[in-house]
Amino acid sequence: MDDTDTEADGGDAEAAADTEAAADTEIDPAELPTLVADNGLTRLFANRVRAQVLVALSYADEPLTPAEIASAVGVADSTVYEALEPLSAFDIFETTEAGGETTEGEASGDATAGDEASGDATAGDEASGDSTAGDGSFADTTTTRYALAADDELVAAVERVARLATERRYPAE
Numbered sequence: 525m526d527d528t529d530t531e532a533d534g535g536d537a538e539a540a541a542d543t544e545a546a547a548d549t550e551i552d553p554a555e556l557p558t559l560v561a562d563n564g565l566t567r568l569f570a571n572r573v574r575a576q577v578l579v580a581l582s583y584a585d586e587p588l589t590p591a592e593i594a595s596a597v598g599v600a601d602s603t604v605y606e607a608l609e610p611l612s613a614f615d616i617f618e619t620t621e622a623g624g625e626t627t628e629g630e631a632s633g634d635a636t637a638g639d640e641a642s643g644d645a646t647a648g649d650e651a652s653g654d655s656t657a658g659d660g661s662f663a664d665t666t667t668t669r670y671a672l673a674a675d676d677e678l679v680a681a682v683e684r685v686a687r688l689a690t691e692r693r694y695p696a697e
Contacts, residue, residue, distance in 0.1 A: 568614060568682075573599055573607045578616075578672070582683050587620050587669035608670070616679050620669045 551559065560566055569575050580596040581588060588596070594604045611617070672679045 564614075567610065570610065571607070573597065573603055574611055577604060577607045577611065578682055579686055581617075581670060581672045582686060584671070587618070587671035589669055593670065614678060616673055616676055616682075618671045618673050620671070621667055 576597040576599075577593055580593050584596075590604045590608065591601050594601045597604065608617075672683075
């Protein structure tokens with residue numbers, strides 16, 4: 525037996541041990557609500573609008589402003605701001621400012637700062653692109669454009685899940 529066979533057998537043994545450990549793990553039904561609430565997937569897709577924002581950015585050929593995302597998704601600008609803030613925690617955006625400076629990983633300060641569940645954020649003057657942040661300050665949102673990070677593993681996985689879900693929901697005939 526050569527070293528390659530030993531490594532392969534060791535890898536198979538580890539996989540079997542992991543599978544056994546997972547099967548032996550019992551979850552107390554009382555813990556289930558907390559596990560579900562704290563799961564990253566639950567946080568990522570906490571509501572329909574977050575999923576729609578991700579899909580709109582996935583299909584877009586260029587970075588979009590929050591107003592363009594809102595138009596594509598069919599919701600108010602304020603609803604997009606409310607979705608962008610918690611999504612930014614996943615470090616999946618590249619943002620471009622008016623000067624062309626690109627930042628990765630988080631939404632710029634124009635997303636609402638209010639509590640995502642409370643709905644404290646307001647759209648403000650949508651025509652001017654101003655929005656009211658949770659602290660009452662105003663941010664110019666017309667200059668920030670959002671795109672999904674091209675080289676991000678989570679973005680690739682979300683895009684794959686979106687494609688697979690669409691294919692299963694609407695199978696080719």
